[in-house]
Amino acid sequence: MVVIEIPKLSKESAAKAIKEWGQPKSKITHLIFCTTSGVNMPGADYQLTKLLGLRPSVKRLMMYQQGCFAGGTVFRLAKDLAENNAGARVLVIYSENTVVTFSWTL
Secondary structure (H helix, E strand, O other): OHHHHHHHHHHHHHHHHHHHHOOOHHHOOEEEEEEOOOOOOOOHHHHHHHHHOOOOOOEEEEEEOOOOHHHHHHHHHHHHHHHHOOOOOEEEEEEOOOHHHOOOOO
């Protein structure tokens, strides 16, 4: 379930962030995607790239199973990418969904 739903939820968040940014999504050069839910290949970063219609040349980094530690890490990575790649525009998606709290009721 999470392999399918995490990219969809992330698309909604990313679309809002891109709209607030006010620039065309074609300017995005890097995507960092982090989640504790649903390891799959190709990963949620690839799925999100397709869902958002980002260019195939967007450089992607996928991080799985890092927990709360990854919150700061993804921002550090985004900062490093932006500072060390002239013209870089980095989209960060961090999706922490605790599947163990999900309850399926019939």
